[in-house]
Amino acid sequence: TAAREAAGEAEDALARLCGLERGPAGEEAAPLTIDCFDVSNLQGTHVVASRVRFRGGHPDRTGYRRFRIRDVRGQDDFRSMNEVVGRSLRRGLDEGELPDLVVIDGGAAQLGSALEARDDAGAWDVRIVALAKARAERRLRGQHKAASEERLILAPDAEPIVLERHSALRHLLERLRDEAHRFALAYHRKERGKLRSRLDSIAGVGPVKRKALLARFGSVQGICQASEEELAGVAGISPALARAILASLRQDAG
Known part of the structure; x- marks a missing residue:
């Protein structure tokens, strides 16, 4: 079909650019397994991430995964990406199921963070590249920024390839x-x-205090791990309310 031919054409082009070997599968090249990661947060609060997997140019939902960020407080997309890529690759090594290629949504800095995670995990054979979004012409901090197309970045210090x-x-x-x-x-x-429902159920915690707590600690898990003194350091949170928040959340956590 036309869709299958287009997927094969795209995989051939990607394999050539990334130096991937495609072993035979019958009379055709074996389909590529490609993972892509995305980090999502709201003003630095409750950061989560996803991994989707395409095989042969089409979604393979058996390879989809969701991640709660464990080790990063607040908004730090680089460290968050480092964490989820490392966790995913270590699990892939344990289970004997690594992708041929990982695509990172971002630029050279995000790519560098993902490569560091790969090396720390010991998954050196996995190729990682970044896809930088197309940008419209704009002004940023008083400076003119020209429009740019979608770009594929093969290494942090490499010239991006315009797609x-x-x-x-x-x-x-x-x-x-x-x-x-x-x-x-x-x-x-x-x-x-x-x-929101967990925090809103605590007497004395309204939208303003909830937002302040999440901005400071990143997630409900981060709040649970904080001390009473740290919570009481947030504007509007008294020592008594800090004790009540921790007692309620830790009871919910089991």
């Missing part, structure tokens, strides 16, 4: 990134609803 509009390769990578973003955003909305 041709309407090409099968660009279409595949955009679908992959958009699916990772959709999956992460859906998870974030679900978790955000849960944490």
Whole structure:
């Protein structure tokens, strides 16, 4: 079919650019397994991430995963990406199921963070690249920024490769990134609803205090791990309310 031919064309182009070997599967090249990660947060609060997997140019939902960020407080997309890529690759090593390629949504800095996670995990054979979004012409901090197309970054210090509009390769990578973003955003909305209900059930915690707590500690888990003194350091949180918050959340946690 036309869709299958386009997927094969895109995978061939991607394999050539990334130096991937595609072993034979019958008379055709074996389909590529590609993972893509996306980090989602709301003003630095309750950070989550997603991994989607495409196989043969199409979604393979058995490889979709969701992550709660454990080790990062507040908004730090680089460290969050480092954490989820490392966790995913370590699990892949344990289970003997690593992707051929990982695509990171972002630029050279995000790519560098993901490569560090890969090396720390010991998954050196996994190729990682970044997909930098197209940008419209704009002004940023008083400076003119020219428009740019979608770009594929093969290494942090490499010149980005501009992806041709309407090409099968660009279409595949955009679908992959958009699916990772959709999956992460859906998870974030679900978790955000849960944490709001947990905090709102505590007497004395309204929308303003809830927002201040999440901005300071990043998530309900971060609040649970804080001390009474740290909570009481947030504007509007008294020592008595800090004790009540911790007692309620830790009881809910089991």
